[in-house]
Amino acid sequence: MAAVWMALAVMLVAAAQVAVAAPVTAPAFLWAPKNYGLSPNEVKEVVHYQTISPKSLADSVLEEGGWSNLVCSKDGPQKNVDVAVLFLGSKLQSSDISKDKQVDPALADILKLSFSSSEFSMAFPYVAMSDDEALENSLLSGFTENCEDGSGGNHITYTDTCTASSESVKKHLNMDSVQDLVKSRMGNNPSGPTELIVFCSGGFKDNAKTEGQLLLDLVSVLDKSGAKYTVLYASQPYGLLENPSDLPLARYLAEKTNTTKPVLEKCDGECQLKSTLLEGVFVGVVLLIILISGLCCMMGIDTPSRFEAPQD
Known part of the structure; x- marks a missing residue:
């Protein structure tokens, strides 16, 4: 099981890197x-x-x-x-x-x-x-x-x-x-x-x-x-050219207008791409967990090695 969870972790890291590296x-x-x-x-x-x-x-x-x-x-x-x-x-x-x-x-x-x-x-x-x-x-x-x-x-x-x-x-x-x-x-x-x-x-x-x-x-x-x-x-x-020093990889989804209240913007192209990739990763993880659980349950089923002959 440790190897399986390690593989899942590698998949998540790779998917995150692909999402971050996707160009705008x-x-x-x-x-x-x-x-x-x-x-x-x-x-x-x-x-x-x-x-x-x-x-x-x-x-x-x-x-x-x-x-x-x-x-x-x-x-x-x-x-x-x-x-x-x-x-x-x-x-x-x-x-x-x-x-x-x-x-x-x-x-x-x-x-x-x-x-x-x-x-x-x-x-x-x-x-x-x-x-x-x-x-x-x-x-x-x-x-x-x-x-x-x-x-x-x-x-x-x-x-x-x-x-x-x-x-x-x-x-x-x-x-x-x-x-x-x-x-x-x-x-x-x-x-x-x-x-x-x-x-x-x-x-x-x-x-x-x-x-x-x-x-x-x-x-x-x-x-x-x-x-x-x-x-x-x-x-x-x-x-793209303005990343704050304290959060160099952060994306601003809210911008201030002439008032002091922030206005939430709709999800842009990069945001939609990242959300789609993350949704795919989560669905894949859930399906993989279900598959592994089913295999473990099947392996845990014990059946007798021989059966008695039916009585007349």
């Missing part, structure tokens, strides 16, 4: 209202169902999405795109795509509309997130590594929530600053290099809008300016 995945979407020569063939509503890393996402965006002609600092013909936007969210997970009720309905609506109505659109539903590095750094470093001549850092601007390595880079404090940049790009240097605008989580420090409202405002600014643009949306769910 988030979707990414790339689109442009017009093709703008981003791809030799028209790419519309293409979906890559493989689970990829942020570095692989950067590689696919450069090669298949045509961003190598936009963000790589190489001499070439006139750029076909005026503005490229890297929008980094913190709300959406892969499991949220199929849900009827979204955390941010405006975000889901603008992503669905942009993906389906654009002439150039690609989707990556499963991008594996890591708590070791911010998504901003992973994608930008992926761009730099995959560009033969490096990325055009002189034409990259950030919102003030980004953790840019250099303090001398241009940072936007509000949407008006972004609008001024787009107007300047269209008026002063219409044939110059593509401007890459990086929107980090939250957009701006003094922003009270949701991600969906912020993305909608950004697309509206680009449409009104008449600029040729393309947008890459990627999400790193909130909480």
Whole structure:
């Protein structure tokens, strides 16, 4: 029996390790209202169902999405795109795509509309997130590594929530600053290099809008300016990079809002995966105990070695 309980303990530990090691995945979407020569063939509503890393996402965006002609600092013909936007969210997970009720309905609506109505659109539903590095750094470093001549850092601007390595880079404090940049790009240097605008989580420090409202405002600014643009949306769910020192492996299922009362959130994708694995482990343990008990009972049944002959 000791060996049996030892085997059960090993199974429980292995299942727990699998549940903890399961990566959190988030979707990414790339689109442009017009093709703008981003791809030799028209790419519309293409979906890559493989689970990829942020570095692989950067590689696919450069090669298949045509961003190598936009963000790589190489001499070439006139750029076909005026503005490229890297929008980094913190709300959406892969499991949220199929849900009827979204955390941010405006975000889901603008992503669905942009993906389906654009002439150039690609989707990556499963991008594996890591708590070791911010998504901003992973994608930008992926761009730099995959560009033969490096990325055009002189034409990259950030919102003030980004953790840019250099303090001398241009940072936007509000949407008006972004609008001024787009107007300047269209008026002063219409044939110059593509401007890459990086929107980090939250957009701006003094922003009270949701991600969906912020993305909608950004697309509206680009449409009104008449600029040729393309947008890459990627999400790193909130909480992956923030683990308290006293509980490094804890998951917060309650977050504080503007009031002091905590609001309990619904079980997300990772929570559902862990609960399913634990339920399977518990059911397996119960069935194994029943089987062992039945075998022990059968082994305990004593039967006579011989039977007496029936009497006439």
